[in-house]
Amino acid sequence: MSGLISTAGLWSADKAIALTGYTPHQHIPSPIEPNFTAPERVSFLTFGPIALAAAVARVATTRDDAPVAVLDALQRSTLPMLETMVEDGTTFGLSTDFQYLGDTERTFLAARIGGGITDLYMNALGYTWRANAACLSSALDPHADFIYEGGNASGYGVVLAEAHGSFAANASAQSVHLQSKNKYLRQVKPYLAATSPYGKVIHGYSIAFGSAPSAPGAFLSLSETKIIKPKTPKRLPPALPEPEIPRDGATPTLIALAAHRSNFFLMGGDEVVGWIDWVRTVDGAPPEPVPVEFLRIQYAGSRYLVHPSSLWWLDPPRERFEELFDYRHPWHPILRWPPRRGAGGRPHLGWFAIEETAGADFLKSLTSIIQDGGRTIPATLSLPSFVPVGFGLGGDGVGRGRDDAGYRYALFRDGFALLGEPYRGRPRGIMVWSPKDGVSSP
Structure with a gap:
């Protein structure tokens, strides 16, 4: 049932968590990349429930070599x-129901929320693309959880991010800060450079x-690599400007494939996941080049692509979108009707989606690789990035719409989104992706 989650049971208020600890760690050389400047930390992180739910799903499905069945189990269990x-x-704060969890379940939940x-935080700092950091070492060696690219790192390299969560009875600002420092020294510092x-x-x-x-x-604590900028010598003529490094839109292809593998999986686009896996390995016969339809939906002033699996609740179930756009039938109200109540009697669902430009540009690039037989993967792709909605540092970017006029959704920098009230959206047509021929709008 990828492509959607229940959001009815989530809390309603935006939350703000202050940064309660910060430690910069020295490294030689500093900086590792002379032209890189780390974004400034901000005193607190703000987020809505939709944003955290989407982030938890993203980190649970980032392992880019995991089978779809494993990713599905991780998402469903969290x-x-x-x-x-x-x-x-x-x-x-944790609800009173937390007391009924066993120790292993508490640890698992804390780890997942810590990852979210x-x-x-990394998206709010400006980083866009993500991948799992398991590629840095063997399974027996401790290593950071995630690799990020984009933002200030564009054109220079990637950054590591280790995540930790704790719901212990003795959790405090001091204990959480100690964990951030220890995790940095053990799982981040050895892999710098x-x-x-x-x-x-x-x-x-x-x-x-x-x-x-x-x-x-x-409590929220941050440890990061300290950057020492060399002092400017006195009485020297101004240095010539450094040559401009093209950074905007030049996304390393491999990390874009890793991030969008997770994104399209969460949307229910297993067909796209299959093609991503094939072009990365060119192992065996390619998947069947069956065209994939996406619903184009106008939502909160932007357009998003939604996979057919999100419409599972329609009665009768529809695997395709033609009936939505058959003007002999009253298709307009379909997305405004409340769906059938699912398990637990939850009244509505949220949809995983992708901003239309982000999705179309990536799928066009994927087709170009497929047309070449997967033999040549370009070093970079030209892909857009977006200002986050639903969360931010210091309050920036938080969508606070809670009344009838507002929209409850989260948008990440790579274009991935969770639409908390999708039935307010307006269908704007169909986009079809053909693995061999590219993108079209019939």
């Missing part, structure tokens, strides 16, 4: 817990998040 275990209100918080399939590691972060079940409030 999101229902998120609905019931987080208390409503502007202050982060890390993804929100290392080479990954996605680029050279030029910076690192360790983000720890914690909350005590018995008390409201949460």
Whole structure:
């Protein structure tokens, strides 16, 4: 049932979590990449429930070598817990239901939410593309969780991010800060300046998040690589300007493939996932080149692509979109009708989607690789990035619409989105992706 999640059980208020600890760690040389400047940290992270739900799903499905069945199990096992275990209100806190979880379930939930918080923070800092960091070492060696690219790192390399979450009874600002420092020293620092399939590691972060079940409030701590800029010599003529490095839109292809593998999986686009896996390995026969339809939907002033699997609730179920756009039938109200109640009696669902330009540009690029037989993968792709909606640092970018006029959704920098009230959207047509022929709008 990829492509949608229940958002009815999530809390309603945006939350703000202050940065309660910060440690810059020295590294030689500093900076690793002379022209890289790390984005400034901000005192607190703000986010809505839709944003955290989407981020938790993103990090649970980032392992780009995991089979679809494994990713599906991870997604299904995490999101229902998120609905019931987080208390409503502007202050982060765990619900009273948390006491009924066993130790292993508590650890799992804390790790997943810690990963989601890390993804929100990294996107808020300006980083766009993500991949799993397992490629840096063997399974037996400790390593950071994620690799990010984009933002300040564009054209220079990639950054590491280690995530940690703790819901221990003795969680405090001090204990969470200690975890961020220890995790940095053990799982980030050894891999600085290392080479990954996605680029050279030029910076690192360790983000720890914690909350005590018995008390409201949460703790957020950041450790990162310290950058020491050389002092400008006195009485010297001004240096000639450095040649401009083309950065905007030049996304390393391998990390774009990794990020969009997760994105299209969450949307329900297993056909796209299959082609991504094939072009990365060219192992065996290619998948069947069956065209894939996406619904184009106008939502909150932008257009998004939605996979057919999101319409599973229509009665009778539809695998294709033709009936929505058959003017002999009243298709306009379909997306405004409340769907059938699913398991647990939840009244509506949220849709995973992708901003139309982001989705179309990526699928066009994927077709170009397929047409070449997967033999040649370009070093970079020209892909857009977006200002986040639904979360931010210091309040920037948080969508606060909670009344009838507002929209509840989250948009990430790579164009991936979770539309919390999709039935307010307006269908604008169909986009068809042919693996061999590209994108068209019949």
